[in-house]
Amino acid sequence: MTDWYWGHGTLGPHPIVWFSYLELNDTTNTTYVSSYVARDGETLVSSCNASALSVRSIGRANTTGARYPPYAGNIPDGFQLDFDLYEKRSPPKYYMRWSGNLTGEVVEGEDTPSNLPCATKQLGADRLVQDSNLRGVTIFEQFVILE
Known part of the structure; x- marks a missing residue:
């Protein structure tokens, strides 16, 4: 892997888990993901489809924290996660x-x-x-x- 982001947390009533990486030496820069979002114990999305999740690092202006893909030493301030909840209703077989x-x-x-x-x-x-x-x-x- 050249780049790997993973995290989990709770946003209001939604537990979320996400994973995103770029493969080493992949000239197409294909992003591989795994995403999970639930609400009140019901799975809203559980998908490894790249269209279900976009992860990008964010950082202050004039810093390298928001560079994507990141380089060694780049520390983001956070991440912007865009989940497609309409990708949903798949049984939780991926996560x-x-x-x-x-x-x-x-x-x-x-x-x-x-x-x-x-x-x-x-x-x-x-x-x-x-x-x-x-x-x-x-x-x-x-x-x-x-x-």
């Missing part, structure tokens, strides 16, 4: 959202690398459990791009 339980523990050990760029940790036999039996609730989301 699904559900809640579930989350359990886990936080561990560290002497063999835990400190120079990893992400939060990945390797576990060894001498691990030290900082927090165990943690429980919570999470929201799962699935975007389907292919039929």
Whole structure:
């Protein structure tokens, strides 16, 4: 991917989830999207059709924040999302959202690398459990791009 935007939120009574990206080395600059809008628990649109959603970054005048496609270091002030709610009434096969339980523990050990760029940790036999039996609730989301 050369460009990838994703977000979710609630706008009044409408939960929205969106995903937009441009493929690396695509000379046609085709935009691929996944969009979901609901109201009162009813899905209004769940689509991967590019005509159902347009996403553009916005920024102050004379800055690079609104440049599209963006370049490294460009930070937008926000996004303009244009959903086509008349693309609607498709069953929610492209996007699904559900809640579930989350359990886990936080561990560290002497063999835990400190120079990893992400939060990945390797576990060894001498691990030290900082927090165990943690429980919570999470929201799962699935975007389907292919039929």
